């Protein structure tokens with residue numbers, strides 16, 4: 294089997310918060326007729342550093358056409374050379390590599406007539422627990438809006454939430470207080486996520502202040518790539534620490550400096566399923582736990598993560614992929630499904646990734662390019678369409 298064509302299509306899909314995220318759908322056509330799909334998810338991070346779609350399609354054509362899609366190691370090596378790791382969380386080269394790598398696994402599993410999970414280690418589970426995000430409070434009056442989100446999602450079966458914190462700790466505290474007084478044991482707060490906004494000492498002060506409330510772990514409580522800072526935090530904090538993995542080098546440093554307890558692994562941030570599997574094996578060798586993170590993918594990206602997560606032996610904490618619930622719509626015929634707060638894998642009898650493109654939806658949300666108008670830092674950090682300063 295040989296790759297004969299690469300097609301990229303950009304879509305802009307709004308979230309319930311009003312914020313529109315742009316994603317690129319990848320189609321890899323082959324001379325055998327099988328077509329693989331993938332998703333380069335959420336280009337809204339760093340919007341002013343924009344990728345030219347035409348140019349990218351031509352580059353991928355030149356790398357991929359004529360290649361056997363089963364040569365995932367060789368193709369990933371070449372993608373790595375063209376879109377190298379940059380030791381940065383939101384590096385767009387990783388998003389690009391991820392979209393292509395997903396499509397490779399999809400086309401190979403479709404060709405073989407097996408579920409994508411069968412190429413990723415098989416299935417230890419048919420579903421795994423996920424949590425719903427509560428985006429960062431800037432103003433105290435956002436607390437009630439977010440309590441409303443908890444109320445609504447709880448009714449849908451999501452009983453576990455994660456909270457972005459660190460910008461207005463009074464509001465963070467007020468939110469936790471309201472959550473536990475209204476919902477008590479019905480609700481679990483999985484994590485406080487500082488998103489690298491604070492120096493580790495400031496993050497430690499805020500964590501100590503919020504520690505009277507129940508939560509399971511603390512994420513990204515230091516500036517990015519501050520491996521020693523994370524280690525200092527970890528040794529002084531009773532909660533397990535998680536950090537996203539965005540390059541093999543960064544993961545190596547975190548292992549060497551004993552910076553974390555849990556690696557938050559998302560294929561989009563490490564550049565593909567192949568890279569994510571390596572990161573998961575490295576975590577296992579180092580004796581660390583894993584959870585699956587997210588950039589808030591649509592159903593294609595989320596399905597790929599469901600397959601990836603099905604085989605992980607040390608998926609010990611609640612994971613994050615809830616994108617299909619955050620967006621007002623999707624671009625597949627049948628969305629990936631959630632049940633009582635669990636992400637369900639597509640049926641094992643379905644060959645490939647388990648979701649199909651819906652071209653009516655794609656036409657509805659199609660955008661010509663990945664460029665952005667004016668967006669504020671707050672809108673980007675807080676994933677909202679609100680322009681309040």
Ligand SMILES: O=C(O)C(=O)C[C@@H](O)[C@H](O)C(=O)O
Nearest residue numbers: 335486488586587588589676
């Ligand atoms: O755990 C995280 O950190 C995220 O989920 C990052 C978010 O910014 C996410 O990528 C989003 O787009 O909401």
Ligand SMILES: [Mg+2]
Nearest residue numbers: 486488512513
């Ligand atoms: Mg995070």
Ligand SMILES: [Mg+2]
Nearest residue numbers: 335587588589
């Ligand atoms: Mg994102």
